[in-house]
Amino acid sequence: MPTRIVLRVDAGEPFVAHPPFRRLHGLACQLFERHVQPSMHRAQVKPFTVGPLVRRPDGSREWQVTWLPDEAVSPVLGRTVQGRVGEVPVTLIPELVHHRSFRALRAADRSVSFDLQFRSPTWFSRSGVELVLPDPPVMLAGLARRWNEFAPSAVPSEVLGALSRVVQVAAVDLQTVRTNAVREVRFGHGPPALVRLDLDDRGSRAAADRAGFVGAARVVLAAAALRSLDDLLRPACEEWFGALMWFAAFAGVGKATTQGYGWCDVTAADAGPFRRRVLVGRSGERSRRSRPAGGPSVTTEAAV
Template identity: 35%
Template sequence: MESSMMAFVLRLKCRGAGIMDARKLHGLACSLFERNADHSSQVKPFAVWPLRRDSMGRDEMLILRCNWLRDSALPFDPEGLSTVRLGARTCSVVGFECHEESFDSLAEGPTVGEAVLTFLSPVFFAANGRRSVAPDPRLILGGYRRRWNEALPPGSPYWIDEELWRATHQATELHSFDLRTVMRDGGHGHEVSGFVGTARLRVLSDEVKETFSRLVRFASYCGTGARTTYGFGATTVTFPGSWDG
């Protein structure tokens, strides 16, 4: 049986719920994906996109996309889920869609030399007590590589070791970008800045294109940068002239 991860969308009915509160969103996600023993772990096996309004303009209808990054059963039954808590409010679950993708398909899909990343919610990076909003390919891909390795089942042949990672980020450049800085609730009583828009990455060595390809294909699942469990860094990816994902 193939190892796989999962992306799913919940349609929620929740009157009067603000959708920009990152801490409430994080709390909702933790209630779905974590048990008491999991909450203190630094490794979070999930990512969420920001809540958004239903495209039909109905204020009480919200859309939540979540990504489960483990080759294991979900810690809840989405088809049996009737309500979720968003802060102090109870939201009814009125719809559910799921997409499952194997690690094999991400790792062994078409090899690409370029990728356009679209950042739908603010991206920033946090390391050594400092924040950065620079679209540095090493930071972008480094987050993908860390979460990719964390998500892999034990003994996977797709592990990206230090030597391969070093060769990959050294051969990758930021080809072009169309980004702007925005502020968003950070979930701890203050706003956090990050960039949204598009960035085009290009890999200059054929020897690491396979690794580059699997990392950018993983982006729409793991998200980009810090606080992806709070709705930051929601990402989609397209591949100019070759393959879209």
């Protein structure tokens, strides 16, 4: 079932403080191929997502990964795992686990409004054109594809088509970021994330020219558009909208989620104000942006 794992990363020196995301992708492959699914390297669709490496206030490093299939990941839980980031040996120590079955995601409390906190650079692609803003139809289509790859029941095509007409972005607080850069970003009450913004550590032009966004967006079911649906389609859209939004906390959104991009946290927003982002500069000082309000989150954060 979809599982989000919080790991502490211990490494000897020297260690690159901000390893390229492709190195974290390789570390995830080591983790899951060796201990969960040895045949995974042959799979065209990788069954995991990868978060950025985060520095905690005490100086330790935290890394989160998710596993999407129903197949259990118990072999990597409750034990230390050895791996490598490039040439540097590291020890991965599981500290916290959060999981929800696909059935539970569909049965979760329904909401018509969700806040998404994009914790690593995010972008989408539509007909070969890269988008650096959240696009609801493209985002939902991507989540539905990932859901259909691993869940026992697929998202009905008629529901997905209706959702593309009734879901909209109601508020954003976003910042465009370029690749081949290192930024320190804090979202909510968590530690600052040290994010290396590149897909490729070889300095290619494609990597240097890529852009994405970080920040927050509120995604909602538009009330008037929802009322226009028939009595059978309306509740189905409400159910699947909630399921896909909660699923985003495990699957990520947008492109290259297995390489550390599109990592997000999801919060039901019906009862609270829009959760804005808080940026932390290299000096560690807060920006003037407002501190986000609290609220129940689908993810469980590690105690630091």
